[in-house]
Amino acid sequence: MAMRTGEDNAMQEWQHDIPTRYFTTYEALEEAFRRRVAGLVPRYHAGIRIFWDDFQRIYDRPTPASEVYEAYITSNPRDCLAFGTPFQVLQGAWLSARRRTADPPDPPDKVAERFGLGAHLHQSIRSLSGGETVRLAMAKVHLLAACAGRLTVASPFSWLALDHWGDFRQLANRYRACGTDVELFALEGEDTVAPAVAEEGTGPAALPFAWRLKSLHLDLGSLLDHLHDRPVCAEVANVDESLTSPCLFWGDNGQGKSLVAKALAGAISFKGEAAVRGPEGVRRVRLLFQDVLNQTLMRSMGQLVPRPRADETAVVYDELRESVQRRVVPSGRPLLPFAEKRKNAAPLGLLEIKILLAAVRLVDRQSVLILDEPDWGLSRDDAVAYVTAVVHAAHGRGVPVIVISHKPWWQHLARSVRCFRKEPTSPQDAGHLFRIRITRLPEGAS
Amino acid sequence: MNSVMRLTGLAILAVPVFTGLALFPESRPALPGVAWLSFGYAFLVLIGIGALCGRALLANALAVTVLILAPVIYGGATVSWLLTVLGGTSPEAAGAMHGAHYVRLTLNMLSVIPLALALVASIPFDRLELRLLRTERGIASGEKYLLMFIRVFHHTVYFVIPNILEVMREETLLRMAAEKPGHRSGLHRFQIVGRRLTAGLVQIGISSICAALRFIPLWAREIDDLPRRTPQHHRSQT
Numbered sequence: 001m002a003m004r005t006g007e008d009n010a011m012q013e014w015q016h017d018i019p020t021r022y023f024t025t026y027e028a029l030e031e032a033f034r035r036r037v038a039g040l041v042p043r044y045h046a047g048i049r050i051f052w053d054d055f056q057r058i059y060d061r062p063t064p065a066s067e068v069y070e071a072y073i074t075s076n077p078r079d080c081l082a083f084g085t086p087f088q089v090l091q092g093a094w095l096s097a098r099r100r101t102a103d104p105p106d107p108p109d110k111v112a113e114r115f116g117l118g119a120h121l122h123q124s125i126r127s128l129s130g131g132e133t134v135r136l137a138m139a140k141v142h143l144l145a146a147c148a149g150r151l152t153v154a155s156p157f158s159w160l161a162l163d164h165w166g167d168f169r170q171l172a173n174r175y176r177a178c179g180t181d182v183e184l185f186a187l188e189g190e191d192t193v194a195p196a197v198a199e200e201g202t203g204p205a206a207l208p209f210a211w212r213l214k215s216l217h218l219d220l221g222s223l224l225d226h227l228h229d230r231p232v233c234a235e236v237a238n239v240d241e242s243l244t245s246p247c248l249f250w251g252d253n254g255q256g257k258s259l260v261a262k263a264l265a266g267a268i269s270f271k272g273e274a275a276v277r278g279p280e281g282v283r284r285v286r287l288l289f290q291d292v293l294n295q296t297l298m299r300s301m302g303q304l305v306p307r308p309r310a311d312e313t314a315v316v317y318d319e320l321r322e323s324v325q326r327r328v329v330p331s332g333r334p335l336l337p338f339a340e341k342r343k344n345a346a347p348l349g350l351l352e353i354k355i356l357l358a359a360v361r362l363v364d365r366q367s368v369l370i371l372d373e374p375d376w377g378l379s380r381d382d383a384v385a386y387v388t389a390v391v392h393a394a395h396g397r398g399v400p401v402i403v404i405s406h407k408p409w410w411q412h413l414a415r416s417v418r419c420f421r422k423e424p425t426s427p428q429d430a431g432h433l434f435r436i437r438i439t440r441l442p443e444g445a446s
Numbered sequence: 447m448n449s450v451m452r453l454t455g456l457a458i459l460a461v462p463v464f465t466g467l468a469l470f471p472e473s474r475p476a477l478p479g480v481a482w483l484s485f486g487y488a489f490l491v492l493i494g495i496g497a498l499c500g501r502a503l504l505a506n507a508l509a510v511t512v513l514i515l516a517p518v519i520y521g522g523a524t525v526s527w528l529l530t531v532l533g534g535t536s537p538e539a540a541g542a543m544h545g546a547h548y549v550r551l552t553l554n555m556l557s558v559i560p561l562a563l564a565l566v567a568s569i570p571f572d573r574l575e576l577r578l579l580r581t582e583r584g585i586a587s588g589e590k591y592l593l594m595f596i597r598v599f600h601h602t603v604y605f606v607i608p609n610i611l612e613v614m615r616e617e618t619l620l621r622m623a624a625e626k627p628g629h630r631s632g633l634h635r636f637q638i639v640g641r642r643l644t645a646g647l648v649q650i651g652i653s654s655i656c657a658a659l660r661f662i663p664l665w666a667r668e669i670d671d672l673p674r675r676t677p678q679h680h681r682s683q684t
Contacts, residue, residue, distance in 0.1 A: 079661070080664075082597065082661075082664060082665045082668040082669070083575065083579070083597065084571075084572050084575050084596070084597070084600045084604070085572060085575075085576065087576065088575055088576060088579050091579045091580065092579060092668060092669075092672060095579070095581075095584075095585075095672050095673055096668075096671045096672060096673075098582075098673070099671075099672075099673040122576075124572070124604055125604070126604040126605060126608065262612065262616075265615075265616050266615050266616065266618075267612040267613070267615045267616040268612060268615075284618075286616070287616055289612075289613075289616075294609055294613070294657075295613050295616075297610065297613055297649065297650060297653040298649075298652065298653045298656060299649055299653075303645070303649060306642070
């Protein structure tokens with residue numbers, strides 16, 4: 001597979017002229033982004049020692065008065081929201097903007113309406129969907145346009161669906177109209193929508209499986225939400241059908257794809273039935289979260305793979321590693337074999353973490369493996385090679401694979417596609433925030 | 447039930463145990479040195495928390511209580527008993543010397559810890575944060591400290607703990623730790639399971655502390671950036 005440069009694709013497909021810096025790896029992007037936003041976002045995944053070094057560096061850092069006031073959105077937009085509800089985030093930004101400029105910005109309520117957050121103003125940020133979180137981050141930055149000296153955004157092509165690109169361009173234009181610099185940080189190939197196609201003759205074979213969702217009610221909040229009488233449940237329409245792996249769960253930002261996946265994997269509590277019958281029968285569902293860095297819980301390779309399971313995991317890890325390397329030269333450092341990597345003290349890169357977590361999950365041959373936004377934090381070529389490698393390895397073990405993405409270009413790798421759509425609930429369904437519908441054919445697909 | 451009623455109910459329940467008031471000092475003993483009413487009070491507190499805050503919160507508060515209580519009580523009682531026996535007292539007499547103290551301590555912890563957790567959980571911190579930010583006149587220095595405290599509390603309760611729980615559930619971490627380690631038997635197997643459980647819990651503890659602290663510099667900067675209230679201005683609602 002030939003390497004493409006992000007710059008070639010940027011102008012064709014996302015149609016923008018915003019200055020963009022491209023990086024080969026997530027680690028390089030995050031390092032540059034942290035330097036740009038005055039080091040405010042510490043690394044989390046690199047281990048406890050580096051965490052503390054970062055923490056001390058940021059905490060001890062004096063803030064010069066002349067420093068440019070930086071507006072920014074992080075590569076995971078939730079990381080740049082500092083208060084508990086959308087109203088508080090916007091009110092905080094409004095107060096900061098008003099302090100710095102004589103011309104008061106629009107009030108928070110008005111900005112919330114403009115970004116489609118009017119109904120979610122007093123909802124806990126934890127219970128916002130991905131799409132609402134993205135819109136909130138953009139609304140906050142919109143308010144800060146009045147006073148910011150620069151806007152820097154990390155990986156917008158990853159967290160923003162192409163359908164919403166117009167909103168983002170409007171935001172960037174607002175800054176440019178004030179004479180403020182705007183710059184994007186992106187991974188190579190992140191801004192392409194060209195279909196992902198497997199090489200001739202090496203595409204994954206189809207593998208059938210069945211899934212069933214019945215009377216499913218998802219619990220989105222914490223115990224405290226229940227205590228303070230906040231509605232924190234969502235309902236999912238019934239499904240009982242056969243699918244073919246690799247299957248794509250597709251839909252716009254924040255339509256409930258990840259929620260359903262977490263329910264299937266038992267990661268969130270729910271009422272009702274959510275089960276998958278794979279070739280080996282009804283077994284557990286394993287899930288790789290979008291934010292795999294949080295999923296590691298700062299554990300080292302040795303802690304993620306206990307010694308009794310190391311040999312089995314090593315076989316799958318090395319198979320995935322070789323498969324990725326056959327398809328593409330991985331960006332950044334070379335991928336070391338499992339045995340060498342286990343002895344190596346250097347922290348795992350994002351691609352290595354994803355390979356390791358997939359390997360751990362494939363060892364047990366469960367009902368299905370779900371990859372939530374597998375391209376998050378990877379260059380386009382690495383992402384395609386990684387997903388293809390995981391599907392091959394999983395099918396070889398009789399494990400079907402579900403890929404979750406808001407990017408329609410994954411459809412060309414999938415043998416079945418299910419479209420997710422969030423709908424408002426009727427007044428009789430008090431206590432439910434919304435209802436998730438899952439349909440066979442993508443409606444209005446991009 | 448609104449927050450004020452819930453907090454009032456919990457505060458009434460908490461008066462005896464938090465103030466140390468002996469409401470029924472002369473009641474009949476259930477065990478030597480432990481009154482029936484001590485059991486009754488602990489039971490009443492748990493029933494009260496269940497009624498005021500719900501069974502789910504009670505179950506979680508009890509789980510936390512037992513995690514704290516078990517090593518403190520068993521460890522403390524064992525060490526005291528051993529020291530007394532080593533001092534020349536017979537094992538039966540040594541048990542009788544400290545038994546009542548540890549039973550009372552257990553009952554005390556069964557009341558204090560769930561009550562403290564329920565009280566903290568019942569405070570509407572989000573509304574407090576909202577109230578502090580609903581201003582056009584700026585925010586006082588003390589309010590900024592309070593905002594910072596609320597932010598860390600919120601992040602821990604709504605992000606850190608749920609994220610860790612999601613990962614643990616997906617991996618069924620505790621079940622894996624308790625899996626039978628091969629063909630080992632007896633004490634050796636127990637040691638391996640214990641080591642795995644301890645290592646897992648320590649790792650989760652470290653991860654949760656780091657996750658809770660992770661964004662403090664970012665929040666500190668954003669909160670510090672809010673306009674400071676000038677003395678002549680009064681708070682008003684937007």
